[in-house]
Structures are given as structure tokens and as C-alpha cells.
Amino acid sequence: MPVDSELYPVNLVVAGRRCLVVGGGRVATAKARGLLACGALVHVVAIELSDEMRGLDGVTYEIRPYRTGEVASYRLVMAATGDPRVDAAVFGDGEEAGVWVNCADDPSHCSFTLPAVLRRGPLSITVSTGGHSPALAAWLRDRLGAVIGPEYAVLLELLSDERAAARAAGRSSETLDWQKALDSDMLALIKAGQFEQARERLQACLSSSSA
Numbered sequence: 001m002p003v004d005s006e007l008y009p010v011n012l013v014v015a016g017r018r019c020l021v022v023g024g025g026r027v028a029t030a031k032a033r034g035l036l037a038c039g040a041l042v043h044v045v046a047i048e049l050s051d052e053m054r055g056l057d058g059v060t061y062e063i064r065p066y067r068t069g070e071v072a073s074y075r076l077v078m079a080a081t082g083d084p085r086v087d088a089a090v091f092g093d094g095e096e097a098g099v100w101v102n103c104a105d106d107p108s109h110c111s112f113t114l115p116a117v118l119r120r121g122p123l124s125i126t127v128s129t130g131g132h133s134p135a136l137a138a139w140l141r142d143r144l145g146a147v148i149g150p151e152y153a154v155l156l157e158l159l160s161d162e163r164a165a166a167r168a169a170g171r172s173s174e175t176l177d178w179q180k181a182l183d184s185d186m187l188a189l190i191k192a193g194q195f196e197q198a199r200e201r202l203q204a205c206l207s208s209s210s211a
Contacts, residue, residue, distance in 0.1 A: 015039030024049035107131030121153030
């Protein structure tokens with residue numbers, strides 16, 4: 001991947017899909033943990049495994065060198081061996097097999113890069129530098145995390161419930177003035193723990209927009 005090319009942002013569904021991690025150290029463990037958190041079926045191949053990797057619940061592993069071409073059996077691959085030659089070989093195999101590969105700390109051998117992620121329930125906020133500076137991405141994520149707290153997960157739940165209710169009633173959710181509701185004091189009410197009042201404010205805003 002050319003380092004300066006534009007990246008197409010996407011959220012991948014890896015739940016229930018086979019993903020390979022090549023490498024068994026600290027970085028590879030972090031990659032495996034991230035995949036597991038999203039429900040992936042994670043298999044690890046490495047010549048050595050850290051105790052932390054061995055302790056990950058749900059991971060299967062083989063202690064051996066990477067075998068040429070084995071990426072073809074997986075939907076997504078993370079290469080983090082610390083050996084540029086091995087990681088480059090994994091990437092080359094992925095390109096040949098049409099499998100997406102990320103090589104840790106080597107954007108020139110990536111068919112996708114990983115953003116820094118801030119999660120608030122189902123809400124995900126990502127920061128990407130296109131592989132130029134993961135440190136900056138993580139720093140910006142942490143700054144956003146100081147502003148966007150757990151109340152946003154509650155806000156999302158309320159919005160989701162009302163959207164589902166509107167659709168169940170045969171109304172188009174696209175015609176409702178969600179912006180008016182979000183610009184109201186809903187979030188302040190949630191922060192104050194006044195969840196029912198926040199729900200009532202949301203319903204009032206949506207009712208007035210559909211009148």
C-alpha cells in the first residue's frame with residue numbers, strides 16, 4: 001500500500017470469522033485481544049508465545065514458523081513477528097490470496113491500517129493517521145475520551161429505542177428532527193442521572209418535528 005494513498009474507512013464484521021495472528025509477543029497479543037473483543041475466531045502462529053498470549057481465553061495457537069501461503073485460509077490477518085522479512089512474506093501471501101493483512105509498524109506492507117479506538121458501549125470513535133503516527137492517533141483518542149464520557153452510550157441507547165419505536169409504528173425515522181433533540185438539554189439530563197426526563201425531552205422534540 002502506498003504510504004500516502006487515501007484510506008477508505010470501514011468497520012469490519014469479524015464475529016465468527018477466522019482470523020490469523022502471526023507472532024506471539026506483546027504487539028501480537030494486543031492484536032489478538034482486539035480481534036477477540038469483536039468476536040473473531042483467532043488462531044495464532046508463532047515460534048514463541050508470551051505468557052500473556054497463552055492466557056488469552058478463546059485463542060488457539062501453534063508454536064511453529066509461519067508457512068508460506070497459509071493466510072488463504074483466513075478472512076483477516078495480523079502480522080506482528082518483529083521480523084520484517086516474515087511480516088513482508090505474510091503480506092505478499094495476502095496480496096496473492098486476496099486476504100486483508102496488517103503488518104505492525106509497517107504501513108508499506110499493509111492492506112489495511114488500524115485506528116485508535118474509543119468505545120462507549122456500541123458507540124465507536126476512531127482516530128487514524130493513515131499509519132504515519134500511531135502515537136498521535138492514541139493521544140487524540142485519549143483527549144476525546146476525556147470529553148466523551150459514558151453518558152454518550154446512554155444517549156445512543158435512547159436514540160436507538162426511539163428510532164425502533166418510530167419504525168415499529170410505521171413512521172419513517174428519516175423525517176424526524178433528531179438534530180433538534182440532540183441540540184436540546186438531553187445530554188445534560190443524562191449526565192445528571194435524569195434518564196426518564198431525557199427520554200421525555202427526546203420524545204417531545206421528535207413529536208413536535210412530526211406534527
